[in-house]
Amino acid sequence: MVNLGVNIGGLNLKNPVLTASGTFGYGEEFADFVDLNRLGGFIIKGTTINHREGNPYPRMAETPSGMLNAVGLQNKGVDYFIENIYPRIKDVDSHVIVNVSGATIDDYVAVCEKLSPLDKINAIEVNISCPNVKQGGMAFGTTCEGAAQVARAVRNAFAKTVIIKLSPNVTDITEIARAVEAEGADAVSLINTLLGMAIDVERQRPYLSTITGGLSGPAVRPVAVRMVWQVAKAVNIPVIGLGGIMNGRDAIEFMLAGASAIQVGTANFIDPSVTMKIIDYMDEYCLRHGIKDINEIIGMINN
Amino acid sequence: MKKYILDLTIVENRRIHELYTLLILTTSDGSILPEMKPGQFVQVAVDGSKTTFLRRPISINNVDRENNHLWLLVRNAGEGTRALMALKPGDLLNVVLPLGNSFSMPKNQSDLVLLAGGGVGVAPMLYWGKRLKEEGYMPKFLIGARSAKDVLQLAEFEKIGEVYVSTEDGSMGEKGLVTTNTVLDTDINKIYCCGPAPMMKAIANVAKAKSIDCEVSLENMMACGLGACLCCVENTVKGNVCVCTEGPVFNINELTW
Ligand SMILES: Cc1cc2nc3c(=O)[nH]c(=O)nc-3n(C[C@H](O)[C@H](O)[C@H](O)COP(=O)(O)OP(=O)(O)OC[C@H]3O[C@@H](n4cnc5c(N)ncnc54)[C@H](O)[C@@H]3O)c2cc1C
Ligand SMILES: Cc1cc2nc3c(=O)[nH]c(=O)nc-3n(C[C@H](O)[C@H](O)[C@H](O)COP(=O)(O)O)c2cc1C
Ligand code: FES
Numbered sequence: 001m002v003n004l005g006v007n008i009g010g011l012n013l014k015n016p017v018l019t020a021s022g023t024f025g026y027g028e029e030f031a032d033f034v035d036l037n038r039l040g041g042f043i044i045k046g047t048t049i050n051h052r053e054g055n056p057y058p059r060m061a062e063t064p065s066g067m068l069n070a071v072g073l074q075n076k077g078v079d080y081f082i083e084n085i086y087p088r089i090k091d092v093d094s095h096v097i098v099n100v101s102g103a104t105i106d107d108y109v110a111v112c113e114k115l116s117p118l119d120k121i122n123a124i125e126v127n128i129s130c131p132n133v134k135q136g137g138m139a140f141g142t143t144c145e146g147a148a149q150v151a152r153a154v155r156n157a158f159a160k161t162v163i164i165k166l167s168p169n170v171t172d173i174t175e176i177a178r179a180v181e182a183e184g185a186d187a188v189s190l191i192n193t194l195l196g197m198a199i200d201v202e203r204q205r206p207y208l209s210t211i212t213g214g215l216s217g218p219a220v221r222p223v224a225v226r227m228v229w230q231v232a233k234a235v236n237i238p239v240i241g242l243g244g245i246m247n248g249r250d251a252i253e254f255m256l257a258g259a260s261a262i263q264v265g266t267a268n269f270i271d272p273s274v275t276m277k278i279i280d281y282m283d284e285y286c287l288r289h290g291i292k293d294i295n296e297i298i299g300m301i302n303n
Numbered sequence: 304m305k306k307y308i309l310d311l312t313i314v315e316n317r318r319i320h321e322l323y324t325l326l327i328l329t330t331s332d333g334s335i336l337p338e339m340k341p342g343q344f345v346q347v348a349v350d351g352s353k354t355t356f357l358r359r360p361i362s363i364n365n366v367d368r369e370n371n372h373l374w375l376l377v378r379n380a381g382e383g384t385r386a387l388m389a390l391k392p393g394d395l396l397n398v399v400l401p402l403g404n405s406f407s408m409p410k411n412q413s414d415l416v417l418l419a420g421g422g423v424g425v426a427p428m429l430y431w432g433k434r435l436k437e438e439g440y441m442p443k444f445l446i447g448a449r450s451a452k453d454v455l456q457l458a459e460f461e462k463i464g465e466v467y468v469s470t471e472d473g474s475m476g477e478k479g480l481v482t483t484n485t486v487l488d489t490d491i492n493k494i495y496c497c498g499p500a501p502m503m504k505a506i507a508n509v510a511k512a513k514s515i516d517c518e519v520s521l522e523n524m525m526a527c528g529l530g531a532c533l534c535c536v537e538n539t540v541k542g543n544v545c546v547c548t549e550g551p552v553f554n555i556n557e558l559t560w
Contacts, residue, residue, distance in 0.1 A: 025531035032306040045533075053543050060526050066351045067526060071533045075545055217356060237504035269357060269527040270348065272399065273308060 002286040003293040004042070004279070006260050008238045009186025011095060011123050011161045013040035013261060016294060017251065017279050020242050020265030021045055021099035021125060021165075022071065023216075026085050027092065033272035038279060040261060041095030043125050044085075048100075049107045051077040061198045061207035066217030066244070067266060068196050070210040073101050078111045082118065090120040097163070101127045105153045112157035112273035122160050126150060129167030129192040141167035141192075144179040151183035163240065166190040166218075166231070174226050183234045189240035189263065190231060191224045217266040218244040225257050232258025232299055247274070248281020258299040306402065306529075310381050310395045314372060316388070320452055323423065324388045325364070326375040336371055339363050340405035341431035342552045345375070346528040347387065348397040351506055355383040358399065360525045360547070362426040362497070365433065365459075374430075375494060376455060378423035402528050403551050406495055406518055407432050412439060414492035419445040419506055421498025427453050427520055428497060432463045443467065443491075447481035447502060450474045461532060483510050490516055497522075507555040519558075520551045 002017035006032075019042040024030060027042045036042065054074025061068045081098070089096055098115055102108040108126065116122050128150050129141035140146035151164055164180040166173055166192035177188050193214025198207050206212075224243025232239045241259030245251050246267045254262045267274045286294055311328040318324050330336060346358035365374035377387045382409045388394060404430060406427075409416050418428040422483075425446055435442045444466045448454045451474035467486040468476025477484055481498075482505045496506045497520035510517035523535040523546040529547035537546050539557045544550075 023527075023532060025529070029527075029529045029531045031310060054533065054536070057536050057538065057543075058524055059536065060524050060532070062354070062357050065356055067357060069526070069532070069534060073535070074533050266526075269529075269532060271308070272527075272529060 002212045002283050002291065003075065003295070004282055004286075006295060006298075008123075008240065008261055009161045009163065010099060011041075013095065014038075015040045015253065015282065016259075016261040017275055017278050017282070018043055018097070018240065018261055018263045019268060019275060020263040021048050021127065023265040023268050027089055027096070030268065030272050037093040039094045039275055041097055041123075043097040043263065044081075045075055046073045046099045046127055047075055047081055047111060048073060048102060049078055049110045051075070051080070055151070056209040058207060058209055060214075061213070063196070064219060065197055066215055066219030068198055068213035068275040069193070069213055070213035071210045072210070078114050082114060086118060086120070090118075095122060096120050096271050096283055097123045097125050099125045099127050099165070100154070105149060108150055109153050109157045112154050116160075117160055122157055123163060123186075124154070124161070125163040125165050125189055126154050127165050127192065129165055129169070141176065142170050146174050147176045148179040151180040155184040161186045161188050163187045165192055167192050168223060168227055168243075169195045174230050177231045177235050181237050185237060186299050187238045187240060187260075188231060188235065189242065190227055191220065191243045194220050194223065203251050218246055218250075220254075221250060225253055228254055228259050229257040229301075233302065245278070246270070248278045248285065251278050251282065252285055252297065254299050255294070256300045258302070260295075260298050304338065304340075304401060306399060308399050311373065311398050313390045313392050313394045313396060313557065315392060316390055318388075319455060322379050323455055324377050324389065325388060325456075326377060328373045328375065328396060328398075329371050336366060336373055337401065339366050339373075339401040341434045342405035342427055343401040343403045344427075344528075344551060345373075345398045345400040346402060346525070347375075349383040349386045352382060352386065355386060357526055358528065359383045360522075360528060361387075362404075362520070363401065363430055364426045365430045370413075376426040377425060386547070399528060403547055404549065406520075406552050407554075408438065409435075409440065409493045410516070411492070414440070415490050416440055416442050416493045416495070417445055417486065417491045418442050419447070419494060419496040419498070421447040421481060421502040422449075422453060423455065424496075424498030424502070424520070425460075426497070428455055428495065429459055430459065431495060436463050440507070443486060445469070445481055445484055445486055446476075447484075447498065448475075480505065482506060487513075491556075493517070496520070504560050507560055510555060517555045518552050519545050519555060521553060522551065
């Protein structure tokens with residue numbers, strides 16, 4: 001038997017496969033296609049202190065091998081999550097990780113404080129990189145001070161595993177990664193979407209109501225693999241890799257580059273059962289290469 | 304309702320003319336097609352082309368239980384639908400189904416119902432019309448199109464009830480937009496409508512003016528079709544809601560049109 005279990009900053013995952021925030025709802029939406037208990041964990045959509053309506057429609061445009069989105073963190077707020085969603089998903093035999101967003105440091109802290117007492121929530125992923133929110137969000141993720149400020153605040157407010165999700169829209173992502181590591185982050189995940197734009201040339205206007213949006217899907221994968229490789233060499237905490245993973249091969253690519261776990265995002269829209277296939281592939285890949293423990297392949301290209 | 308990912312086999316690709324085709328599909332393993340409701344849709348995968356990366360939402364046009372067939376009516380709108388139009392008998396099409404809500408039954412058994420479809424928007428009206436007839440209603444149909452050749456499935460609709468047609472160039476039925484069709488001057492208690500947004504808005508206005516209950520089926524751009532990505536939202540009296548799960552069918556009272 002191959003061991004697929006990995007450890008992410010104190011969190012034991014039964015396998016390295018997680019789902020990416022904003023692409024897997026609250027998990028329940030996929031219950032007909034996926035055995036949620038088989039996942040390493042799932043990261044639920046961006047949660048803020050207050051209800052948010054998000055950006056106006058249209059919020060999505062398809063682009064070559066990818067898509068742009070400008071959802072703008074639509075969610076019903078952390079209290080709604082705790083009262084209505086949490087009771088429905090808390091018994092799943094897999095990790096439920098909440099993706100936390102905020103416009104101010106106080107917002108992040110307030111959400112963390114509300115999530116802290118929940119037994120099932122053993123980790124949070126802090127989004128300092130959402131490109132769709134005017135204040136805060138992106139600004140925190142694009143400077144070392146901003147990122148460090150958020151990391152410090154959530155570290156103090158949440159005693160369990162803290163994963164900081166990094167923005168690729170920066171000159172040197174390793175600096176930001178080091179800055180949050182120094183503040184006590186347990187892990188980093190990358191990449192969030194790349195800022196992009198597309199124009200309907202017949203109607204002579206942008207496709208998105210917000211003009212620019214976040215690019216995801218296989219179009220971003222080589223950029224994501226490069227950044228994961230760089231960050232994994234720059235920090236000593238585990239790195240969770242994502243960006244355009246469509247299948248098991250792509251997932252292995254991120255692990256070879258240095259990721260200890262991976263997230264599947266946009267691919268869930270194309271094949272809602274894809275995560276199950278990725279887990280199967282990892283098993284099969286390891287057998288085929290005589291690998292007994294998937295941890296052996298993490299960062300293998302550097303050996 | 305339980306959702307499935309299925310590889311369906313193309314039984315027939317019935318080309319209507321260069322712009323439209325009727326795809327008739329069945330299960331590839333002989334199993335019975337899952338339950339599907341009128342108004343629901345499917346998400347089809349369009350092979351590996353780089354520009355048709357996401358699935359495409361297509362309405363359920365008909366479920367022929369006798370033959371275990373699913374009908375999809377497709378209009379050539381771009382690369383993805385063009386790939387669907389090129390499918391041949393025996394080809395497999397990967398589909399996620401059934402998705403979305405459905406039309407709701409009229410309040411009273413005696414209600415006079417009108418099903419209005421514009422262009423390929425007639426698609427959900429065939430399955431819904433058949434269901435209404437089975438339930439004892441006498442649905443009337445109003446079909447709007449640019450010209451006679453864009454009036455789709457006329458013979459099918461005529462089997463179910465009276466059909467009224469409006470064409471913009473007057474080549475069939477009354478000349479003009481559906482909103483000026485004289486059937487709208489008759490007694491109607493409920494309208495169901497699917498078509499281009501301007502048509503649905505115009506019908507909604509007529510319904511409001513005459514205090515007729517009205518449901519429309521929206522075609523917002525979708526990514527997941529499962530309520531996960533929040534890309535397909537429509538602004539409603541309850542705020543932004545997903546068309547793929549809380550719709551595609553909405554009562555016009557819920558919309559902010
Ligand atoms: C619930 C629902 C039911 C539908 N039912 C039918 C049907 O029965 N028959 C039919 O022919 N068409 C139907 N459509 C529209 C159909 O999905 C689009 O025409 C198709 O996705 C276009 O893809 P394409 O690659 O051919 O064109 P593209 O080149 O991708 O786009 C052409 C135009 O189609 C529209 N479109 C593109 N992608 C989408 C998308 N993901 N969702 C919605 N609209 C899109 C846009 O307005 C775009 O400008 C339905 C749409 C929805 C949301
Ligand atoms: C529709 C959509 C919504 C998203 N919402 C969030 C979010 O709320 N919080 C977040 O941190 N990332 C969000 N993301 C980013 C993804 O989690 C992921 O980082 C990105 O899509 C790259 O991975 P992928 O190419 O596998 O999709 C969203 C992405 C998409 C496509
Ligand atoms: S298309 Fe993803 S939520 Fe509707």
